[in-house]
Amino acid sequence: MSLVIGSIALDTIANRHGRRERLVGGSTPYFAYAASLFEKPKIIGVIGEDFPGEILREMEEKGMDTRGILRERGKTFFWEGAYSEDFHSRETITTELNVFESFRPTLPEGYQEERNVFLANISPSLQRDVLDQLGKDRFIVMDTMNLWINTARKDLEEVIGRVNGFILNDEEASGITGCRYVMDAAEALKKRGPDFIIIKKGEHGSLLLTNQGFILLPAFPKREVVDPTGAGDSYAGALMGYLQEAGEISPLSLKRAMVYGTIVSSFTLEDFGLERLRRLTRQEVEERRNLYLEMLSL
């Protein structure tokens, strides 16, 4: 099963479709809900006393392993943001670290041996703490965000040098490398050590670079966006979930995993927060995947 470590949050989100308060968010829940369509991901994280028990129970019902989620005294990490009218940018209004401030990830017994590990977006020093606890021969994929590029560059570079795969968005890829073009950015990142780089380009699809070269895939065509929060994390969750299900890492399985990332993230956009993922079924994913394959049947 995949092991995922990252942030668990309560998010207040405002955009042109309205405002939703204290929705469950953070990189890890988006990842885990998406991955749970394919496997039973193990979650490492921390929540406060205000975290809704209903969601924890639902996660368990969906097969996620929540034994690695610590519940601490105090409040859950809180983020409030507002999107621009056209969703092209977003402004952070509030960030309260709360219980996340003193979080040091510790892997429960047996977790060290999970082969597939995803280091979702948290500080590079916490990502490194996890790396130091893992046994050898893991398949480790990481994400990051702009904040760490600016504030923890050295730690970030160290972690990039220790992972098998790096999945990030186009802005982050440009931010780290200084390259305007995504293919240039991917090559520059790959030279830092990972076996593969995946860059998510939103409406423009995504890109894979391995030793075998580049693979470019388009987005699933979808105009209506209700809330883009978590789309990237659910792309990663579906990708890692499918790789776990497929049982092998190869250029072909990575490509197919990207298709699942593309499809699942296209659903995430359809409602606020986790809402669409909470009611998403594997059958819906397969139906939309068939439309996508038909679009690319040339």
Next chain:
Amino acid sequence: MSLVIGSIALDTIANRHGRRERLVGGSTPYFAYAASLFEKPKIIGVIGEDFPGEILREMEEKGMDTRGILRERGKTFFWEGAYSEDFHSRETITTELNVFESFRPTLPEGYQEERNVFLANISPSLQRDVLDQLGKDRFIVMDTMNLWINTARKDLEEVIGRVNGFILNDEEASGITGCRYVMDAAEALKKRGPDFIIIKKGEHGSLLLTNQGFILLPAFPKREVVDPTGAGDSYAGALMGYLQEAGEISPLSLKRAMVYGTIVSSFTLEDFGLERLRRLTRQEVEERRNLYLEMLSL
């Protein structure tokens, strides 16, 4: 056969790979060289006394019908431009209309009956002159450029309302519609009348909108660009050339035509001006197309 009407020019191009003087360019030659890989396009345009006879002879050898190219006293339309270091923008240094200034397109005997017509990038009023000379039941596709969006908006809108297809790049689509997102721009353009809209997104691929919905295709992955001039016109030439060869217009043939546009334009970038197209063979196109189909074999 396809009929193409547009500019024929001599271009001086400077970029980080060097500077080339008075290369044959303009929308029509790029279109026609690309189309001639599939069919024998008929060209309407005007050149001056300084146009290289070697290129005219080569066009004929490649099966292009040049009887519609008028040779006038004076100089050929001249353009000089310089690209930024990263090719993201270009600056026009000189534009001399020369013989193009008084050009009024007249279709030679028999040309009125060509079914497939491409109105390459020239002023919308000249595009309309051609439309007025055509018989009924033509299949007409148009291109445009930012200049006309700003200076001839009313004529441009009239022509858009009279064509079957509109193929343009993402900047132009945003310029005409005011939409930031290409899918929104495509929907706004389609409402103006055309049966289909194709938007070229450079490194991000291209998009088709028909009554059956959207098709998104990625670019052919290619990092090295020697000169992007004419890539869009050769995309259109390969698209129209393939449609002529296929003998039918359908969502499937349009999609396959986009693949040829994608492949042929990826060659155009490999050398200055027309140089790569001049020596490009159908076999090279098919070989690269097979790599593209393999990339999208999921």
